[in-house]
Amino acid sequence: MEYRNVLTTCPYCGTGCNFHLQVLDGKLVGVLPAKGHVIADGGMCIKGWNAHAFVHDKERLQKPLIRKNGELVEASWEEALGLVAERLGKVKADNGADSIGILTSAKCTNEENYILQKFARAVIGTNNVDHCARL
Amino acid sequence: MAGLAATFGSGAMTNSIPEFGTDTNCFLIIGSNTSEGHPLIATRIIKAKERGAKVIVMDPRCNQVASWADLYLPFKPGTDVALFNGMINVIIQEGLADQAFIQERTEGFEELKKLVAEYPPEKVQEITDVPADLLRQAARMYAAAKPAAILYAMGITQHTTGVDNVKSTANLAMLCGNLGIPGGGVNPLRGQNNVQGACDMGGLPNVYPGYQVVTNADVQKKFQEAWGSTGPATVGLTVMDMVNGLEEGKVRALYVMGENPMLSDPDLNHARHCLEKAEFLVVQDIFLTETARLAHVVLPGVSFAEKDGTFTNTERRVQRVRQAIEPIGESRQDWQIVCQVAKQMGGKGFDYASPKEILEEVSRLTPSYGGISFERLEQLGSLQWPCPAPDHPGTAVLHKNKFSRGLGLFTAIPYKPPAELPDAEYPLTLTTGRLMFHFHTGTMTRRSKKLHSEVPEAYIEIHPDDAQRIGLNGGRRVRVVSRRGEIVLGARITKRIKPGIVFIPFHFAEAAANALTNSAMDPVAKIPEYKVCSVRVEPAPQ
Numbered sequence: 001m002e003y004r005n006v007l008t009t010c011p012y013c014g015t016g017c018n019f020h021l022q023v024l025d026g027k028l029v030g031v032l033p034a035k036g037h038v039i040a041d042g043g044m045c046i047k048g049w050n051a052h053a054f055v056h057d058k059e060r061l062q063k064p065l066i067r068k069n070g071e072l073v074e075a076s077w078e079e080a081l082g083l084v085a086e087r088l089g090k091v092k093a094d095n096g097a098d099s100i101g102i103l104t105s106a107k108c109t110n111e112e113n114y115i116l117q118k119f120a121r122a123v124i125g126t127n128n129v130d131h132c133a134r135l
Numbered sequence: 136m137a138g139l140a141a142t143f144g145s146g147a148m149t150n151s152i153p154e155f156g157t158d159t160n161c162f163l164i165i166g167s168n169t170s171e172g173h174p175l176i177a178t179r180i181i182k183a184k185e186r187g188a189k190v191i192v193m194d195p196r197c198n199q200v201a202s203w204a205d206l207y208l209p210f211k212p213g214t215d216v217a218l219f220n221g222m223i224n225v226i227i228q229e230g231l232a233d234q235a236f237i238q239e240r241t242e243g244f245e246e247l248k249k250l251v252a253e254y255p256p257e258k259v260q261e262i263t264d265v266p267a268d269l270l271r272q273a274a275r276m277y278a279a280a281k282p283a284a285i286l287y288a289m290g291i292t293q294h295t296t297g298v299d300n301v302k303s304t305a306n307l308a309m310l311c312g313n314l315g316i317p318g319g320g321v322n323p324l325r326g327q328n329n330v331q332g333a334c335d336m337g338g339l340p341n342v343y344p345g346y347q348v349v350t351n352a353d354v355q356k357k358f359q360e361a362w363g364s365t366g367p368a369t370v371g372l373t374v375m376d377m378v379n380g381l382e383e384g385k386v387r388a389l390y391v392m393g394e395n396p397m398l399s400d401p402d403l404n405h406a407r408h409c410l411e412k413a414e415f416l417v418v419q420d421i422f423l424t425e426t427a428r429l430a431h432v433v434l435p436g437v438s439f440a441e442k443d444g445t446f447t448n449t450e451r452r453v454q455r456v457r458q459a460i461e462p463i464g465e466s467r468q469d470w471q472i473v474c475q476v477a478k479q480m481g482g483k484g485f486d487y488a489s490p491k492e493i494l495e496e497v498s499r500l501t502p503s504y505g506g507i508s509f510e511r512l513e514q515l516g517s518l519q520w521p522c523p524a525p526d527h528p529g530t531a532v533l534h535k536n537k538f539s540r541g542l543g544l545f546t547a548i549p550y551k552p553p554a555e556l557p558d559a560e561y562p563l564t565l566t567t568g569r570l571m572f573h574f575h576t577g578t579m580t581r582r583s584k585k586l587h588s589e590v591p592e593a594y595i596e597i598h599p600d601d602a603q604r605i606g607l608n609g610g611r612r613v614r615v616v617s618r619r620g621e622i623v624l625g626a627r628i629t630k631r632i633k634p635g636i637v638f639i640p641f642h643f644a645e646a647a648a649n650a651l652t653n654s655a656m657d658p659v660a661k662i663p664e665y666k667v668c669s670v671r672v673e674p675a676p677q
């Protein structure tokens with residue numbers, strides 16, 4: 001049995017509490033408060049205490065999906081990524097870069113958001129970049 | 136946060152959460168259900184109250200903080216601007232304004248003074264329903280207790296007058312000299328964990344990372360050189376324009392990472408209709424969301440527990456996210472997925488070894504993140520931007536001696552009624568909001584058994600007088616109808632809500648409150664008007 005605590009930041013609200021994820025044999029089993037953290041200071045709300053609960057949900061997507069004959073079916077990464085690159089490339093060639101829109105995410109990390117807007121601007125060539133948080 | 140940026144030159148929370156516990160002597164909370172939206176900030180406010188700080192809550196619904204506040208002002212949804220103009224009127228009339236601050240640090244005061252003269256408390260009572268004396272008390276309480284902090288959340292930004300509302304909070308804070316000091320300020324509480332970071336990283340159609348505007352030639356040149364190629368020097372489309380653009384054929388393809396615009400769009404039926412028109416829709420997410428179900432390709436990304444990186448919280452604090460477990464199934468790191476697509480499309484400069492390297496590039500190109508790195512975050516735990524250099528300690532309080540734009544700008548703002556007013560056919564005003572146990576569109580929280588069992592089903596809150604008028608007894612099902620759609624759900628009869636107003640939490644896919652709400656938009660910030668729309672409630676078959 002291998003047990004670890006990993007200090008991280010809560011994925012729910014903008015308060016930014018830190019806590020420890022309890023990991024047993026590669027699976028999350030719980031959450032422990034982070035004493036002395038500048039915001040949480042050993043506290044958490046009910047969402048924080050349950051922040052591990054959705055991670056191993058059986059409905060998590062495990063493979064890429066591609067729509068075939070109207071249905072979403074499992075596909076390989078190679079096929080899915082190839083299709084995305086090809087179709088976005090075609091839309092860009094046919095209708096111009098500004099016919100493509102990119103939505104970044106208030107739930108993803110800074111690094112992921114940076115990369116996606118860089119992709120929009122440097123590769124697609126559009127400023128059609130936004131996220132749903134203004135909603 | 137367009138309103139704050141116009142007033143001060145920066146749109147983020149001006150102060151920091153720890154100051155609420157130690158320094159703030161008065162909290163003015165508007166449009167924030169703090170104990171549910173930001174529980175650990177509410178904890179700080181309780182602490183402050185224990186040492187004698189005052190708490191004023193302005194909200195159409197008596198939320199938990201309102202129930203123990205020193206003053207609670209229930210007001211008609213959408214009348215925020217009138218309320219602030221009234222408070223400013225009282226403070227000027229009674230000589231409670233901070234003259235020195237106004238003279239040294241601001242401009243535009245005379246125009247504001249002239250305008251608010253038209254908002255005596257008695258007139259404001261007519262517009263807002265807040266008794267004139269209660270408004271006077273609130274104004275005096277805020278003006279007397281320096282430092283005083285204004286806290287607000289989506290409740291005030293989700294209006295056609297959202298930008299005006301935010302500027303109104305800034306007017307009040309400057310009037311009493313509550314900026315640039317610990318414990319004061321104007322503090323937008325961001326809903327989702329990394330809204331601040333998504334904005335900081337240039338996830339906006341008008342700016343690159345660090346709010347460097349796309350229309351500026353020097354900025355354009357800088358990113359052109361750094362990346363080898365970049366977008367045009369013109370502002371792109373907002374999320375609402377993209378979704379609407381699908382319908383018109385102006386937009387053909389959409390790439391969506393970690394969002395569920397289907398559920399967060401104010402007009403759900405319209406959003407589905409538009410997304411179905413997409414020639415190509417890619418969704419990168421961890422669950423098959425309502426939006427992903429409409430996609431042509433779905434790419435499985437990873438949850439926060441499976442990734443390394445940083446989040447930036449509502450007070451501009453950058454903190455580490457650390458990988459605890461391996462990606463589930465064949466899911467992949469979100470940054471790697473995007474880099475692979477980029478490279479397959481011929482993109483250069485997408486060969487990163489890790490998120491650490493990505494943050495190094497961010498800090499090279501983003502002045503406010505210039506001193507932020509994984510190494511320093513390991514050492515210090517967190518850093519608040521602006522943090523321009525590797526030896527800079529970060530910034531807890533913004534606008535200390537000078538505003539980012541120089542002088543703080545007062546804006547005279549006349550009150551405009553909400554876009555949709557109740558009438559004979561739709562006599563009730565619907566407001567929507569957040570519940571503590573569910574998070575935004577509920578994609579994550581509703582999968583958690585514990586959280587789901589706390590509030591399993593959607594409901595509408597309605598005042599006993601209204602319930603009686605339409606012939607409801609407790610616990611019955613009702614149909615709620617707006618000009619855009621209708622939903623059926625359970626009714627909870629409660630005095631927490633004012634007569635004439637009904638409330639639906641917006642986490643529930645089956646009875647998404649957004650099917651009813653209004654997509655009239657704030658002309659500047661383009662925030663859809665969720666908070667106010669007119670509806671009719673009628674008994675539904677049980």
Ligand code: SF4
Nearest residue numbers: 010012013017045048
């Ligand atoms: S633990 Fe609660 S208050 Fe803290 S960040 Fe998470 S959701 Fe927000």
